[in-house]
Amino acid sequence: MRSIYAVFKREVKAYFTLPIAYVMVGGLLFIVGWLYYLSFRWFLGVSFESMRNPMMASDLDISSMVVGATISTIGVVSVFTLPLLTMRLWAEEKRSGTVELLLTFPLRDSSIVLGKFFAGLAVYVALLLLSLLYPLLAGLYAHLDPGPILAGYLGTFLLGATLFAFGFLCSTWTENQIVACAIAWAGFLFFWLIGHAADFAGSDLSKVLTQLSFAKHHENFAKGIIETQDVAYFVLFTVFCLFLTLRSIESTRWRG
Amino acid sequence: MIEVDHLSKYYGPVTAIRDLSFSVEPGEILGFLGPNGAGKTTTMRILTGFMPASSGRAVVAGYDVFAQALEVRQRVGYLPENVPLYREMTVSSYLHFVAEVKGITRRERPRKVGEVMELCGVQDMERRLIGNLSKGYRQRVGLAQALLNDPPVLILDEPTVGLDPRQIIDIRQTIKNLRNDHTVILSTHILPEVSMTCDRVVIINDGQVVAVDTPDNLTERTQPYRSIHLEVQGPEEAVLAHLQGLPGVLAVAKNGANPSGAAVYTLSTTKERDMRADVARAIVQQGWQLLELRAVRLSLEEVFVQLVTEEVEAHA
Numbered sequence: 001m002r003s004i005y006a007v008f009k010r011e012v013k014a015y016f017t018l019p020i021a022y023v024m025v026g027g028l029l030f031i032v033g034w035l036y037y038l039s040f041r042w043f044l045g046v047s048f049e050s051m052r053n054p055m056m057a058s059d060l061d062i063s064s065m066v067v068g069a070t071i072s073t074i075g076v077v078s079v080f081t082l083p084l085l086t087m088r089l090w091a092e093e094k095r096s097g098t099v100e101l102l103l104t105f106p107l108r109d110s111s112i113v114l115g116k117f118f119a120g121l122a123v124y125v126a127l128l129l130l131s132l133l134y135p136l137l138a139g140l141y142a143h144l145d146p147g148p149i150l151a152g153y154l155g156t157f158l159l160g161a162t163l164f165a166f167g168f169l170c171s172t173w174t175e176n177q178i179v180a181c182a183i184a185w186a187g188f189l190f191f192w193l194i195g196h197a198a199d200f201a202g203s204d205l206s207k208v209l210t211q212l213s214f215a216k217h218h219e220n221f222a223k224g225i226i227e228t229q230d231v232a233y234f235v236l237f238t239v240f241c242l243f244l245t246l247r248s249i250e251s252t253r254w255r256g
Numbered sequence: 257m258i259e260v261d262h263l264s265k266y267y268g269p270v271t272a273i274r275d276l277s278f279s280v281e282p283g284e285i286l287g288f289l290g291p292n293g294a295g296k297t298t299t300m301r302i303l304t305g306f307m308p309a310s311s312g313r314a315v316v317a318g319y320d321v322f323a324q325a326l327e328v329r330q331r332v333g334y335l336p337e338n339v340p341l342y343r344e345m346t347v348s349s350y351l352h353f354v355a356e357v358k359g360i361t362r363r364e365r366p367r368k369v370g371e372v373m374e375l376c377g378v379q380d381m382e383r384r385l386i387g388n389l390s391k392g393y394r395q396r397v398g399l400a401q402a403l404l405n406d407p408p409v410l411i412l413d414e415p416t417v418g419l420d421p422r423q424i425i426d427i428r429q430t431i432k433n434l435r436n437d438h439t440v441i442l443s444t445h446i447l448p449e450v451s452m453t454c455d456r457v458v459i460i461n462d463g464q465v466v467a468v469d470t471p472d473n474l475t476e477r478t479q480p481y482r483s484i485h486l487e488v489q490g491p492e493e494a495v496l497a498h499l500q501g502l503p504g505v506l507a508v509a510k511n512g513a514n515p516s517g518a519a520v521y522t523l524s525t526t527k528e529r530d531m532r533a534d535v536a537r538a539i540v541q542q543g544w545q546l547l548e549l550r551a552v553r554l555s556l557e558e559v560f561v562q563l564v565t566e567e568v569e570a571h572a
Contacts, residue, residue, distance in 0.1 A: 006356040010342075017344045097340030101401075104304040105357045106330040253307050255267070 003107045007115025008122070011089070015123050020084060025127045028074070028081050036070045036134045063145040064224065067135045071152035072222035074131055075159045078124075079192055079214075082160065083184035085123060086167030087177040089116050090249075094175035099252070109249050117168055117242060124160045128153060148224030155221020158234035159214060163188055165241035172248040188214075257282040257409060257439040258303065263312035264463075265298050272298040273463040275312070280456075282408075283436045287454030287471075288443035291564060295463040296443040297337055300411050303441070304334040317409055330359070333402030337413040339394050343387030347378055347397055350386055351404065358405040368404060375430065376400040392423045399427065403434075410434065412442040416449060428453050447560060461564045474559050481506055483552040484523040484532060490544030492519050499523060502538055504531050518547050 015021035043066050050057040093099040102112060135149050167184035174180050195213030198206035210216050217230040258280040265272045273295035280286045288296050302309045303316055305325040313320065319327040342350055351369045360368050373379045376396040381389060386397060395415065402410055415431065416424045432453055434440060444450060450457050451471040459467045459474075467474060488495050492510065499508045499521065506524045513519050525531040532549060539546045 002359070003357060006353065009356075010345075010353050013349070014342070014344055096343070097336065097338050098342055099340075100301070100306055100336045101334065101340055104306045104329055104332070104334045104336075105354070106326055106359065107357060108326065 003111040004115045004118070007107070007112055008119045011116050011119030012122055015085070015119065018088075020088070021123050024081055024084050025123070025130065028077055028127060029130060031077055032070060032074050032131060033134065035073050036066070039066050039069055040138070061145075062138060062142045063148050064222075067138055067144060068148050068152050068222050068224065070134055071131075071149065071156055072218065074128070075156040075218050075222075078156070078160050078163060079188045080185070082124070082163045083167045083170075083181040083188070085120050086164055086171055086184060087181040088171070089120060089168055090171040091175050091177045091180040094252070095177075103249075103253065109246055113242060113246050113249065117165065117245075120164055120168065121161055124164060125157070128157060128160070145224075151221050151224045151226050154226065155218055155230070158221075158231065158238075159218050162214070162234045162237045162241070165238040165245070166191075169241045169245045169248065172245055172252065257284075257317060258286075258441065259315040260299070260303070261313045261315075263299070263302060263309050263314055265295075265302060265307075266310045271463055273460075276460070276463070276465055277312075278458050278465055278468050280439055280441060282439050284455045285431065285435055285440045285442065285453055287450035287457040288441055288460070289445065289447070289450055289457055289560065290443075290460040291445070294460045296460065297413055299460075300334075300413050300441065300443060304332050304411055305329045306334075331407050331409055333404070333407040333410045335398045335402045335410075335412045335415055337417075339398035341386045341394060341397060341401075344385065346383055346385055347373070347389070348382040350397065351400060354401045354404050360405055372400040372403045375403060377426065391418045392420060395419060395423075395427070399430070406437075408438060410438050410440045410442075412440065414443055414445075416444065416446065424449075459560065459563055466563045475553055481524045481527055482531065484525060484535060485548065485550050485552050486521040486523060486535065486539075486546075487514050487518045487548040488521065488539055488544050488546060489518040490539075490542070494542075495519065495521070495539075495544060498538065498542060499535070502531075502534060504529070504534065514547070516547075518545075522552070 043060075043062060046056075047060060050060055090099070093102060103109070135144060138144060163184075166187055167180075170183040170187065171177075171180040173183065191212065191214045193213075193215075195210050195216045198209040198213075201209055211233075217233045220227050220230050260276055260278050263276040264274050276295070276299060278286075288299070290296050298307075301307045303314055303321060305321050305328045308322050313322075315321070316328045317331040319331070321328050345353070348369065351373065352365055355365045355369055356362075370379070373382065376399050378393060378396050378400055381393055381397075386394060389397065395418065399412070399415060402412065412431070416427050419427060428449065431440060431442065435455075442454070454471065456468065456470050457474060458465060469477065486499075496508055496510065499505055504526045506526060508524075509522050511520045511522050523531070523535065525535075530551075532551060536546060536549055
């Protein structure tokens with residue numbers, strides 16, 4: 001526990017000493033903020049129109065149409081930005097050789113893996129917390145239903161953890177950060193889009209493909225539905241990637 | 257303290273070390289000598305628990321490096337060859353991190369970090385980023401982190417490489433001061449370093465131990481005959497002939513002259529006894545002037561080259 005914390009602290013500090021965390025958090029909040037602004041303006045337009053049409057007004061819901069949509073946008077944008085956080089975690093240690101010292105400190109491999117993983121995840125959580133600003137702003141002008149928003153955040157957090165664990169694994173495979181980033185991107189897109197392949201596959205295969213997709217499992221949260229199978233999917237995916245990471249580090253040891 | 261028993265390591269088809277065995281006594285400084293690619297770094301990496309061996313066994317401080325890796329790592333301070341440190345950290349924050357990882361309590365950390373910084377002479381660099389330090393200072397920070405928590409065993413891979421002569425002397429002195437409380441293995445290919453700092457030497461070549469002994473014994477053992485350096489003022493022909501005639505002298509060669517014009521000779525004499533007194537007496541009795549007479553020892557360089565080439569010839 002103590003050693004997980006030591007590694008965690010060092011990695012978090014490194015994120016903020018090197019400018020990656022600032023660039024990534026800043027960039028992501030900017031993009032999401034801009035999309036949020038657009039959807040808010042669109043919602044405003046629709047609201048004005050519905051003043052003349054009371055039937056339509058009953059369907060208007062700012063919690064899901066603006067805030068919920070924004071939260072799932074964070075998930076989508078994360079697919080593109082998270083590899084920037086994960087790529088250095090092992091690749092840089094391998095390239096600079098610091099991995100040799102790290103692996104000869106009196107630490108269990110699992111402590112190192114968890115310490116690094118939680119450090120990156122902490123940066124992601126910080127980003128999610130900062131993005132709470134958007135629902136809070138909307139809350140100033142409208143009554144918001146907290147349920148769907150919290151569900152949306154849970155979904156986006158779980159998606160982020162999964163993406164992160166996958167990118168983390170990719171980083172152990174190479175000593176080149178760019179390569180680590182590229183593999184992570186390819187993997188993310190594969191698991192994001194695999195659901196689309198289901199449309200063309202046979203009925204049995206299509207069920208399997210749909211169940212493998214990030215997008216499919218992320219969808220429900222945005223609607224405010226927390227399903228056990230979606231939570232299980234993300235948690236298992238994350239744990240499996242961490243397990244493979246541990247194995248990959250062990251193999252690094254054998255190969256030297 | 258360190259027991260290496262028939263250790264081998266293969267990287268795929270490449271053999272890094274083959275059937276390596278040696279041991280290190282507590283409080284000893286062992287020099288690890290060998291040409292590039294001989295397997296020094298591989299051996300050290302196995303001993304520090306960084307990588308497992310393909311076969312064989314190594315015990316450090318009473319613990320098996322493979323089965324009880326964590327116990328071993330708790331007791332070993334390691335300075336890898338290229339001193340890989342986190343460049344974006346300051347010296348002080350890096351050493352605090354290592355202290356924490358090595359299990360030093362929060363209360364003790366400032367004191368222990370202060371101690372090693374002073375020992376390695378980096379206290380003035382405390383607030384500097386490691387990436388901005390010179391090679392010499394980075395080397396010292398590397399040594400400082402190895403010394404944190406006072407590990408009984410130190411494994412230093414080429415600790416003086418890339419340092420200026422002053423720094424080399426400093427680091428060597430620091431290492432010498434560690435003797436007795438610590439068991440040290442240090443690898444190097446600077447030979448005088450070995451004779452200056454080490455109690456014993458292991459010479460490895462091509463992944464195998466070629467020789468294990470004290471530096472003095474090694475020189476003694478490898479030398480096939482004794483050698484005497486001689487400067488005499490006198491008729492050269494007569495001197496040569498007379499020296500050649502002495503019992504126990506195997507060969508005499510004239511090696512030019514010294515600045516004052518006296519001839520310089522090199523004598524090879526029998527290994528059985530010291531011939532210096534006999535030679536001196538012989539020259540003085542002839543009425544020649546004896547200007548200098550001393551025993552010449554094979555330098556460690558020569559020993560090393562001889563051992564390493566012998567090995568190659570034996571294989572061929």
